[in-house]
Structures are given as structure tokens and as C-alpha cells.
Amino acid sequence: MARLEVNRSGEMDVFVRVVELGGFSPAARAARMTPSAVSKLIARLESRLGTRLLIRSTRQLQLTPEGCAFYEGAKQVLADLEDVERAASAGEQAVGHVKLNTSASYATHILTPVLPEFLARHPAVTLDIVQTDTVVDLLAERADIAIRAGPLKSSSLMARKLGETRMITVAAPLYLERFGRPRTTADLEHHDRLGPDYARAVDGWTYREKGRTVVVPVAGRVKASDGEGLRRLALSGVGIARLPAFTVRDDIAGGRLVPILGHLDTGEAETFHAVFVGHDRPLPARVRALLDFLAEKGSVS
Structure with a gap:
């Protein structure tokens, strides 16, 4: 039958x-x-x-x-x-919707300034930008691309490197006037060290002092869910933060934040990638268009 x-x-x-x-x-x-x-x-x-x-x-x-x-x-x-x-x-024309997960810091300092150019290049593409520093499951969240900072875990995802940026310890002038400027890792024990409320690959700040590597635990009275929140807390004088250089470069130039403990810097850098699902199926033109644009205009340093 x-x-x-x-x-x-x-x-x-x-x-x-x-x-x-x-x-x-x-x-x-x-x-x-x-x-x-x-x-x-x-x-x-x-x-x-x-x-x-x-x-x-x-x-x-x-x-x-x-x-x-x-x-x-x-x-x-x-x-x-x-x-x-x-x-x-549509052939090779980029048409349709793209969902992008990204950190608030990357969205604020890298993506937003160049976004008008992408939209002008690809008028038939619409975007949904979700800001979170939490690592998301692309399939579960139905996301096309995610911007991730730090070392990539082994997975079935594809990745395109967007560059790397130095980590800088900073504080607001007002905070340093009130509580003093730390000059050693031991001094940090007496300061509010602002950190995220989610797990990190390395749970602490890494320095090189007296010929050895020192990891200072993050311990403060206030935490934040994303790097941009930590930056705002530092600007307000709540405590000391260790942040990617591209997020605080303008604040340092404007005197709103002051770099500290530079003499103990290890040269630690944080790498950024755009990750996506693409190893077992063709990549839609709309997704490929955004990936190519991020590689061209969305690099970090």
C-alpha cells in the first residue's frame, strides 16, 4: 500500500x-x-x-x-x-532578519557608531541586537551571531576573530582622592574591586609583581551584569575596575578615569570573536553580510 x-x-x-x-x-x-x-x-x-x-x-x-x-x-x-x-x-542579495547577541560594551563602543553604515549598505536587512555578557546557546536563543570575549571553548561553532584589546585597571579621580592610589597588589586588598556577577575564565585580576604572577580576587560591595555597567560604576567613584582598553580609552583621555598599576601590567589582552553556526549548512547571505561587516568595521584594539 x-x-x-x-x-x-x-x-x-x-x-x-x-x-x-x-x-x-x-x-x-x-x-x-x-x-x-x-x-x-x-x-x-x-x-x-x-x-x-x-x-x-x-x-x-x-x-x-x-x-x-x-x-x-x-x-x-x-x-x-x-x-x-x-x-x-534573492540570490546573493542580503535580505531578511539577523539576531545578534553581544556584550553591552561592544554594542556601545564598537557596533553602534558603525551601524548606520551597515544599514545603508544592506537596506533589506533588519537587526535584533540583544545585549548580554552571559554566554548564550545560539540555537536555543535562535541567534545568528554572538560576540564573545575571552578564550573560546571547543564547540561545533564557527568563529571569526575581531581582534584583541589590553585590559586596564582604572578608577575615577574622585575615588582615588577619597581612598588613595594603590601601588601594589597588597594595596588592592583595601579597595572595592568591581566585578561581574557571572563566572569568568579567570576569577581575578592578573598582575606581574616581583618576578611572579599574582592573581587578585575580585571583591567589592557592588557587582554588575555586564562590562558597561562596571564602567559606569567606576565613573561614579564606586570602586576600581579592570576593563578592556577600547571601553575606557575616551574616559582616560577626558580625565574621567585614571589608569593605575600600569607598572604591574602583564600585557594581558582579551580576544573578541564573532561566533556562528555554519559548519554543516550554507550561511544565509544576510548573516554573511553582517559577519563580513564586523570583520571590516567591528574590530577591537
Whole structure:
């Protein structure tokens, strides 16, 4: 007996609409179907998969664990199909939406100043910029590109290096007037050392003193969720911070921050990469356009 052809993408589309719109009736209106047709389609889908996807009640729909997994997978498949169709219709033209995860520091000091040029070059591309210093799962967050600082962990992700920048210890003149200027790593024990509220590859500040490497733990009364927040705290005189050079260069030139402990500097640098999923599938033109632009205009130093 011949197997009936199943429109799997159509099923996925209707299922995603049911979940996101909260019911069969609104999904039916959006898909130009009847509620009974939508109900039968979901029942056929569950029967074919051999599992319950939705728990239906008179008031609401609730996803089962299997339904949650199918929903996330279906969204990704539909997004990939849209990319394929868009690429086929547009050729090599960059068209569509790009989601970028980046630190607030990179967004503020590197990306924002050059963003108008990218948008002018690629008028058919739209951007969603999510700012966080937390390492995100690109697939889970449905992100196309993420800007990451520090050493890259071994993974299936591809990466393009955007440069590296020195780490500089800084404080506001007001803070140094009130609490004194530290000249040794031991002096730092008496100061508020501003740090992030998330784990880092090296949990401390590294210096070279008396021929040996010294790692000073970060210990202060205030923490921040991103590097730009730490910079603002330092500017306010809350404490001492150790930050990438590109984020504080203008502040130092303007006298708003003062570099300290330079004589103990190890030359420590932080490397920046643009990471993306691309090893096992063609890269959409819209994503490739932003990657090429970041490599050209979004380098750090």
C-alpha cells in the first residue's frame, strides 16, 4: 500500500500557530482554516508521532514535554525553510532578519557608531541586537551571531576573530582622592574591586609583581551584569575596575578615569570573536553580510 504524502511543514506551521496564538480558533483564522480542521490536523499529527503534544481543556492549551520539544524544533525548521526560500529568491542579495547577541560594551563602543553604515549598505536587512555578557546557546536563543570575549571553548561553532584589546585597571579621580592610589597588589586588598556577577575564565585580576604572577580576587560591595555597567560604576567613584582598553580609552583621555598599576601590567589582552553556526549548512547571505561587516568595521584594539 502506497504511503500517503504528509505535508510536514504545513503541519508544523499550524501547530506553531496554535501554540503561539493560544488556541485552535485563532490559529484557524490565521491559517484560513476551520477550527475543526485544525483540531483534526493536530490529532493526525499526534497519531503519526505516537505521542501527546497538547493537553486541551475548556480554558487553555498546555504543552506536554514532547510538545515543547516539537514546538522548538518546528520553529527552527520553519525558520530554516524561510531562509532557503529567501536566499533562492534573492540570490546573493542580503535580505531578511539577523539576531545578534553581544556584550553591552561592544554594542556601545564598537557596533553602534558603525551601524548606520551597515544599514545603508544592506537596506533589506533588519537587526535584533540583544545585549548580554552571559554566554548564550545560539540555537536555543535562535541567534545568528554572538560576540564573545575571552578564550573560546571547543564547540561545533564557527568563529571569526575581531581582534584583541589590553585590559586596564582604572578608577575615577574622585575615588582615588577619597581612598588613595594603590601601588601594589597588597594595596588592592583595601579597595572595592568591581566585578561581574557571572563566572569568568579567570576569577581575578592578573598582575606581574616581583618576578611572579599574582592573581587578585575580585571583591567589592557592588557587582554588575555586564562590562558597561562596571564602567559606569567606576565613573561614579564606586570602586576600581579592570576593563578592556577600547571601553575606557575616551574616559582616560577626558580625565574621567585614571589608569593605575600600569607598572604591574602583564600585557594581558582579551580576544573578541564573532561566533556562528555554519559548519554543516550554507550561511544565509544576510548573516554573511553582517559577519563580513564586523570583520571590516567591528574590530577591537
